[in-house]
Structures are given as C-alpha cells and as structure tokens.
Amino acid sequence: MKMNINDNKTKLTIYLDGSTITSIPSFYKQINEQLMQEEDWQLGESLDALDDVLYGGYGKWKDYDLLEIVWKDIAVSERALGIDATKAYYEAKLGAGSAYNQDFVKEKLKQLEEGTGQTYFEIVMEIIESHRDRVRLTKKS
Secondary structure, three states: OEEEOOOOOEEEEEEEEHHHOOOHHHHHHHHHHHHOOOOOOOOOOOHHHHHHHOOOOOHHHHHOOEEEEEEEOHHHHHHHOOHHHHHHHHHOOOOOOOOOOHHHHHHHHHHHHHOOOOOHHHHHHHHHHOOOOOEEEEEOO
C-alpha cells in the first residue's frame, strides 16, 4: 500500500506472517512474495541478498522512499530461526569443495555452541536495523 507521509516521501508497508516463517527457506519465500513479485528473479536464501534488497531499488519497493515491515507473530519466527536453524545453516557451508571460508564458518559454529554467537534471526534483525534510515520494523506478537 502506497502512503504519503509528512515530508512527501512515500512508504510501502509489507506484512510478514511469522506463524508461517518456520525455516530459513520460508522466510525468503515471504520476502519474495512481498517484495519481488514484479521481478523476473527472486532473492536466494542469502543474508547478503536480504541486505542488498533493503537498500531499495528492486521489486515492489523500487517506487517508494520508505519500507515498513510489519512482522506478525515474530516470536514464532525468532524460535524457528534460532540456534538449531543457524547451526544447520553454517553446517551446510562446511565440507570439501565448499566455496565458503571454512575457518570463518567453524568459528561461527563455535560461537553458537558457546552461547556467544548470533542466531539467524538476530542477524536478520541486525540487517534490518542497519537500514533504519529507510526501513522500519514493527513487531507484532
């Protein structure tokens, strides 16, 4: 929905249903459904891709100045994108022939096991927060 706000900037509001975000793939499915339906490509399951799309200029958001993300049932998503999902995410990057920095991935796994590492959900929150000049998150329980 397009709205004018007080300084003639336009705002797009999207809605994420946390009750259906039960995995990393389901998170990107909703992001793609909400932002990328006008594009002939979709975001991959990549934190870098999420960061890139939040700069704007792509998909449904390309014609707006501000993005509001209303995330309903966010606690469900927080649990689903927690330690177990994050561990599986990093473990999938390990192994012979992997293009990922193995030492970096191992360190991230070690931090998770020690209780000092960020979960996937926490990384997503950090990425959204890094765009706070143009992206607002409204958390709904």
